[in-house]
Amino acid sequence: MLFDIEPNSPVPIYEQIVAQVTFGIASGALEVGMLIPSVRELAPMVLAHPNTVARAYQELERSGVIATRRGKGMEVTAAAPQLCRAKRQEIVRDRIRLALREAASSQLSPEEIRKLVDEELSRVNGTNRSREKR
Amino acid sequence: MLFDIEPNSPVPIYEQIVAQVTFGIASGALEVGMLIPSVRELAPMVLAHPNTVARAYQELERSGVIATRRGKGMEVTAAAPQLCRAKRQEIVRDRIRLALREAASSQLSPEEIRKLVDEELSRVNGTNRSREKR
Amino acid sequence: MLFDIEPNSPVPIYEQIVAQVTFGIASGALEVGMLIPSVRELAPMVLAHPNTVARAYQELERSGVIATRRGKGMEVTAAAPQLCRAKRQEIVRDRIRLALREAASSQLSPEEIRKLVDEELSRVNGTNRSREKR
Amino acid sequence: MLFDIEPNSPVPIYEQIVAQVTFGIASGALEVGMLIPSVRELAPMVLAHPNTVARAYQELERSGVIATRRGKGMEVTAAAPQLCRAKRQEIVRDRIRLALREAASSQLSPEEIRKLVDEELSRVNGTNRSREKR
């Protein structure tokens, strides 16, 4: 399970962590009952402070997606996959919508926007493909 | 000239104002030599404090896009259109790229992402079209 | 009588005008009983707004250096030369003191400061000489 | 590291803070990688509001002299010493030049100006010496 964090995004890091865990559960990379990486394990992986990770986990726990197993760690709940699949769609769609609303407000023509979108879309797909090869 | 500000975006309001003015100059809605709305005029239009607007203007001045006419207001510089057209492309592209990178990291399939993008794209275009009809 | 105004100085323009008139009286360029340039005459000479000039004159009148001759203009008072010679010394000395205090706080060595001062001193003298030749 | 701020100067306090930090880096009092005083620490030291200090730091960050260490403070960048040594010279020279230009425009003779300068120069040097003795 990779965590793709964008430090220069205006989106707070703890929210990005929440999103990444949500994506992991939605995609099945993190399965029900599985222990997710501990705060101390994840912090260096995402180049963040342990407190920042802890805050993300706290939020995930509050929304019922993970639960504390005392002395063991945090575990993916049974209800998580369903919650996370819906949430994933919502997060991705919202972010895309905001970006496109801004693009529309820039007075670039629909054609230019479409061109930009296509360029970036093939770029991320390209990136994914090359990653899959490794 | 409309100012499209998203108060719930993680992007700071003053940066959104910077972007909107940049878009206005890039699109020609704000012309060289023209006085842009005063701090006190714009603040209620974007539902922000005059100081927040002033900070945005300060940043635009620093980048050479507008210049202070003492006692009169802020004027669009001759160099602004060129600077702003480049900057517009950069802002829009960056925002789209971030949204699509996140989408890619969500493990949604390229097809699903494309579908979401198309839905949102037609939605903003639709919004524009309906605006134009009014 | 020349008016040497520095628009990029942090010193307000109206204070610079006050200083320049003071200097003119101290040096004898503006004599007792002489009418000084009207607000409307001076404004374009110093590239300032008439109100700014008016404010400077108001301040000079308050300090007894010039007086209104109704229907004629502003006149240099009998008491002015003495007042202005003292004031000139004070203005010049204060400005030099502030600049040198800042230089001292920069941790440049006294030798370096002395060198900077000498360079600038010969520059302004050189400037004056070339002006005198015209 | 002392911060020498002149509240009655026409130079804005935040610019004076920028200058003082620049001087500190140029002189080596603030070293690369070192955390500079926090906004909340410096504010009472210079008798200014934390926001005024923050504005100065923001400007220093913009010019690449300091960088934010999230949650820790502001750090002197590797590029800073070179930038600041050049900037220091420029700041000091500009301020001296403006003071001497004004002196020249006062019609005081070069000899009188030189005398004033020497008096003030020995005064600040004297101040420094007496400080060093303490």
Place this chain on the structure above:
DNA sequence: GTGGTCTAGACCACG
């Protein structure tokens, strides 16, 4: 009327 500066204090994100 304009923008520029400063003080003041709130809240947030992050460590």
Place this chain on the structure above:
DNA sequence: GTGGTCTAGACCACC
């Protein structure tokens, strides 16, 4: 604890 953002409102310089 740190800096970043925002609101709020004062005063100033200039037009």
